[in-house]
Amino acid sequence: MAELVFFSGTMDCGKSTLALQMDHNHTARGRSGLLFSSHDRAGESVISSRLGLMTQAVEVRQDTDFWEELVRRRTHGTRVDYLICDEAQFYTRRQIEQLARVVDDMDIDVFAFGITSDFRTELFPGSQRLIELADRTQVLQVEALCWCGRRATHNARTVDGVMVVEGEQMVVGDVEPAAVETDPRQARLTGGGLDELDPPAAPVIGYETLCRRHHMRRVTTLSARTQAGSDVALPFDPVAARL
Numbered sequence: 001m002a003e004l005v006f007f008s009g010t011m012d013c014g015k016s017t018l019a020l021q022m023d024h025n026h027t028a029r030g031r032s033g034l035l036f037s038s039h040d041r042a043g044e045s046v047i048s049s050r051l052g053l054m055t056q057a058v059e060v061r062q063d064t065d066f067w068e069e070l071v072r073r074r075t076h077g078t079r080v081d082y083l084i085c086d087e088a089q090f091y092t093r094r095q096i097e098q099l100a101r102v103v104d105d106m107d108i109d110v111f112a113f114g115i116t117s118d119f120r121t122e123l124f125p126g127s128q129r130l131i132e133l134a135d136r137t138q139v140l141q142v143e144a145l146c147w148c149g150r151r152a153t154h155n156a157r158t159v160d161g162v163m164v165v166e167g168e169q170m171v172v173g174d175v176e177p178a179a180v181e182t183d184p185r186q187a188r189l190t191g192g193g194l195d196e197l198d199p200p201a202a203p204v205i206g207y208e209t210l211c212r213r214h215h216m217r218r219v220t221t222l223s224a225r226t227q228a229g230s231d232v233a234l235p236f237d238p239v240a241a242r243l
């Protein structure tokens with residue numbers, strides 16, 4: 001019996017890696033799959049993992065109709081046993097409903113991967129519909145961590161290193177620890193010698209995974225360092241963790 005499974009978690013917890021591993025395992029057993037993604041950081045029509053794997057995928061657009069897509073492929077003789085659907089938070093509610101119908105009426109497994117909530121802690125519409133319709137929702141075992149050492153449960157967005165809670169829901173970007181280190185203001189704080197450089201022309205959007213406590217208090221790695229003193233060693237520092 002086919003299933004609709006939603007593999008969810010924060011950013012950077014290994015969803016795309018698992019998506020590609022599952023495809024590999026199913027293919028190795030002679031099953032035939034189709035890969036989909038939407039607005040992957042690495043570009044159009046790919047699923048990319050931070051572990052370095054990258055595989056071609058069909059780009060899901062606003063007007064993609066999964067039902068029609070599957071009917072078309074089957075009519076042309078393509079066998080499809082399962083779908084891998086990455087960045088599923090960006091799919092529309094209607095597209096998630098189409099995926100549920102693909103499972104029920106075509107007996108095709110659908111493995112969907114995505115973050116549940118946005119930088120404001122609100123559910124993405126696609127994720128909400130998946131939680132509502134999936135046979136199973138599975139939170140990934142690999143835990144992304146907050147700078148304080150707790151499990152990261154939320155995604156924060158930073159603009160030029162400062163956490164924000166207002167803005168467009170969708171802005172493609174990455175969690176980049178190195179970006180914190182090379183943030184111009186942080187470099188100035190730590191005497192990084194970037195004072196003479198021009199400020200960046202466009203605001204730099206980044207993401208950081210945080211525990212709920214630090215998301216609600218808006219304390220990122222950078223602001224924790226600033227508040228605790230720039231020489232405080234993070235992460236897992238008990239002094240800084242009290243912030």
Ligand SMILES: Nc1ncnc2c1ncn2[C@@H]1O[C@H](COP(=O)(O)OP(=O)(O)O)[C@@H](O)[C@H]1O
Nearest residue numbers: 010011012013014015016017018048049050051
């Ligand atoms: N250099 C590395 N060495 C080992 N593991 C890494 C490395 N870089 C990233 N990872 C692992 O990859 C995970 C991110 O995988 P990815 O599939 O890209 O995440 P997601 O799709 O959930 O954003 C990290 O949580 C970490 O466990």
Ligand SMILES: Cc1cn([C@H]2C[C@H](O)[C@@H](COP(=O)(O)O)O2)c(=O)[nH]c1=O
Nearest residue numbers: 011012115118119155169170171172173
């Ligand atoms: C929190 C949040 C994230 N995004 C974007 C940023 C990335 O491009 C993807 C998540 O990709 P990952 O493989 O899970 O790291 O989502 C966004 O658009 N809006 C947000 O609020």
